Every structure is written in structure tokens, then in C-alpha cells.
Amino acid sequence: MTSAGLSNTLPIIDIAPFLTTDPQDADKRAATAAALHSACVEFGFFYLNLDAYVDRSEAAELARLAKEFFALPQEEKDKLSLKNQDSARGYARLNENVTNGKADAHEGLDLYKPVDKPDKTKPVWGENQWPTVPGFRKKYEIWVEKMKVLGLVVMEAMSIGLGMTREEWAELRSQVDDSFWVMRVIGYPPLPKGHDGFSCGAHKDYGCLTFLYADPTPSALQVFLRRPGTTEADKTGLPSEQGSEKGVWISADPIPGCVVCNIGEMWETWTDGLYRSTLHRVVHRGSNYRVSVPFFFEPNFNALVKPLDAVARTKANEGIDPTPTRKPIVYGDFLVSKVGNNFAVEGKGRYDS
Template sequence: MSTAAALHSACLEYGFFYLDISKYVDPKEPEELTRLAREFFALPEEEKYKIALRNEDGARGYARLKENVTNGLADNHEGVDFYRPVEFPDRTKPLWGTNQWPSIPGFREKYEAWVEKMKKLGLAVMEAMATGLGMTPEEWEDLKSQVSNSFWVMRMIGYPPLPNDYQGFSCGAHKDYGCLTFLYADPTPGALEVFLERPGHLVQTAPDIPPSENVEQFGVWIKADPIPGCVVCNIGEMWEIWTNGLYKSTLHRVVHRSSNYRVSIPFFFEPNFDAFIKALPAALRLQDGEPKKPGKRAIEERKYEPVVYGQFLLSKVANNFDTNGVKSRYT
């Protein structure tokens, strides 16, 4: 119960938290994934481009340096994207192609093992969050059914040092679309930044956001440096809908100015593709101020329109493509 309460508090206050997984996975396992990623990124460009996004559905595969764009600016990173396999794949349909795996020995086997562990971790964290929200067992089973066939996404990302005169970012400020992000990154400090709204600290939301959206807010950018044995977790926009705005998906970005080549491996535990996402009764009860009465009808005004996750995702991805490449939402 203390874990559930801590998660609830972190989601209310920050939308980000650290999760100690040292007793769940051998620390050597993600280190090996990082080694394999470095081996891939060190290959000649023509070798990496054998699994380019353009070979498939435009979402699964390799994106070269600066091919990803956030808020109109090229991101200074390269990466490979993998999605949950689908029945009857069709590379002409967005998101509906086949994953492209590097030919490095052991790569696919070890990364697929990581996917399975992160999927189990996702369900465990979801259950703890359900407890923190005060959901009944029946309500948790309903929520569980919305993520039991998660349309997960996994990336491996390589970040060279950001040039001092570069106008973009390693990865521009953004929010994640879905449910839960589990980020494993190498020990590089000072790269991942999280925006926190804080009275008394007047700053711009982010210099890389277009002028129409670049409004001043009270807040600060803070570092979210790696902690040994932990993954950095954050919640996506689906949790905003599920909680009627009680939880917020937080802006984050990557500014990598160290001299090394940084590697991160985020796993995105998402809802089912056909999941119908709407405000949860438990969240509405909390907003009514009466969490002790699960049978009481919630009267809190619903602030978010329900969405079908797959349609929401497709609408986002449709805006992530332009003639210069694929716009990114990941860290």
C-alpha cells in the first residue's frame, strides 16, 4: 500500500518518478542492451539504413541523425523503433508493418526478452496505481482489460554531443502519448530534463516550442539523471484522460552536451490499440473529495473527451511525418 501511495503522490505532483528494478532484472541485462545498441550505431550509415523506416510503415525501423523533428526543429539523435507485432501486417498502413531487427548476433533475442519483462512491469505498476487511486477490484479488472494487449513501443536511441551552435535540441520538449514510459539510459548525467510548474520561477516553457505555443509559465527545468538499478518512469496523455486531469503528462526534453555518445532505451507500455479511454470513476470520486464512498455517483465535470487509443495514436503519428523525416515524441 505504501508503494501505491507513493506512486499516487508522484503522479499528482510530478508525473515522473524513479522505479527500482534491481531485484526484478539483473543489472547486466540492460547494460548488454546498451552494448548492442552501441554496436549498431557504430555501423556505417549504409549498413544501418538497411532497416530504414522507409522500408516499412514509416514507424518501424531506423531513423538517421536529425531525421526526427520536434516542434519544427531537427533532433540531434538517431534511433530504431519497434512496435507490438500485428496480425496481417501491411507496410502501406501507418504502424501496421513488421519490425526490422539489426543483424547483430543475439540482438533480437535479448531485446525481445526485455520487452516481455517491461510488459509485466507495466501491469504491476498499473495495478499499484489503481490501488493508489482507490479503485475497486472490479474497476481494476476493467482497467486491466484496456492494457492487457498493450500496443507497446520500444526504442533505442543514440545521442552524439550536441554542437554548441546547434539551433535544435538532442530531443525537443514533448509529452508522451500513451500510458507508462520506462526509460533505461546509460550513466550520462545532465541530459534528460523535466519541466515542473513552480510559482516564483518565471521561465519560458521551452525555447524550441513554436511561437504560437511558446507561452511563459511559472516553472523550472530540472535534471532527471540516471540512478543505478532504476528506470525513470513517466505517465503519458492517456493517464490525463483516465484521471480527468488529476495526473498530468509532463513536458520533458534531452539536452546532451557532454563529450560522450549517450544511449537510452525507452519502453512505452501503452493501452490496447482498440482501448476506449475515458475518465475513471475512482478519479472522479477523488475530485469530488469523497474517495471513501466508491458507490457514490461522481459529479466532477469531465474535462477530457474519451478517445480510442489506436485512433488517437494514428492521429498523432499522421502529424509526425513530413518531407524531412519523422517527428519524434520519445526520449
């Protein structure tokens, strides 16, 4: 335990109770909802056990297909270049993405929710570019559909953890039921010896929920846990990326049957700061080629994200001023303000905060 009495180990939460309507599972659902609430308050990160939802072989197949794509000749991958579309959908070369002003040592393929009347001159409004690797598109589209359903399941569980009424949940659900999802397929070669940077620099996710599947590579994904008063320094020998915040970087190694889940900045607005998005980064110093597949379950493009009445109610019950401190956000506008930086600011990454 830390000096603040909090664990430095991410919790593992089983979503199985929310995949059934059996009345006998009501207590288990309540326990899962409470665990999600605690994880979001204390960590902003947790493991989600999906063994009751997807077969482990499905995720492993995604990794195999990703490695097959990244092993293609550079000229083949470049045929899917971001510049062919809206500079958001497509393939980015090694070191092409930038975080915090520094090139990230990874390559990636970005996919977004298909839109009506695509227009590649508009940010995020182009068309997805799919590899010709046999089976790639089919397997990934199946995963997308499963993650969209999972997003709604986890959102409902979180609404219970926050003490929302059924009517309040229905209203929140209407803001995420046509998720403007994003999926990245990312390849990480080993960092060269003595490299003073990152495979992916420290950042916070700006959306709703991230479901990350990664191959079994250990000691790559790192999460910053805010621990006020701690004196434990960052022992990685890397440049500080957490500013003046006190805390510790931990490894969030893959666990079989689980995805790593974290909350994005939209949850900060919904909860008026009760839940906070957490810094994380990738430092891959192993000898293998690592792949990861993060799925970002986001609000609807036109969703108005604003502090929830349930949070204000909890504050009032605790004698705290319930007046919201966060301003409402239209998610699509917020997204374009982030991704749109690719169009105007040289050297600024779309995932920079």
C-alpha cells in the same frame, strides 16, 4: 523546496512490494501505491527501482548492443530505414526526426508490438526491422516481455493509489492487457559547440507509461516541473519550450538499478486531468555517445480510454463537480493521428504534441 512547498527532486519508488503476494507486505504495497499517486500528481515523473525485478547487467547489455548497432556504417543502418515499412518501424537517421519544427540531433530504431496481417501501407501496421548485430534481437525481446509485465504491475499499484475497487481494476486491466507497446533505441552524439538546439526537443509522451533506461551519462535528460509562482528562470540558455507555464527544468540523471518512469496523456484522460503528462527533453553536451532505451507501455490498440469512476467518486467526496471534462479516446485512433502525421505533414515529427 519551491515556493509552492514542492520538492524539485524526483522521488525514487521501489516496486518490490508488488512483486510478492506475501500478506506481510500489504502495508508496503499500500505505501508504494500512495507514493506513486503522489508522484503522478506532483511530478508526472519518478524513478522506479527495479533491483528486485531485473539484473542491472541486462540493461547495461542493451546499451552495449545499441552502441554496436549505431557504430555500424551508415549504409548498413539505412538497410532498416523507416521507408522500407510503415514509416513508423525502423531506423531514422541523425536529424531525421523533428520535434516542434526543429531537427533532433539523434538517430534511432523504433519497434512496435507485432501485428496480425502486417500491411506496410497502413500507419504502424508494418513489421519490425531488426539489426543483425549478434544477440540484439534476443536480448531486446527479453526486455520487451519484462517491461510488459512491469507495466501491468505498475498499473495495478496505481489503481490502488487512486482508490479503485478490484472490479474497477479488472476493467482497467482489460484495456491494457494486450499493450500496443513501442520501444525506441536512441543514439545521441554530443551536440556541437555552440549548438542552439536540442538532442531531442521538449515533448510530452502521449501514451500510458514510459520506462526509460539510459546509459550513465549525466546532465542530458531534462524534466520541466510546473511550479506556479516560481521566478526561477531556465538557466540552460536554450530557447523557451514551456510557453507561459511557470516552473523549472531539472536534470533527471540515471540512478543505478532504476528506470525513469513518466506518465503519458492517456493517464490525463483516465484521471480527468488529476495526473498530467510532463514536458521533457534531451540536451547532451557531454563528450561521449549516449544511448537510451525508452519502453512505452501503452493501452491496447482498441482500448476505449475514458475518465475513471474512482476519480469522479473522489471529486464528489471532495465537493467537486464529478462530471468528466475529458472525452473518451480510442487509443489506436489517437496513436494513428500522431504517427500518421509522418505520412501527410512535411517537417512534423511523430512525437510532436
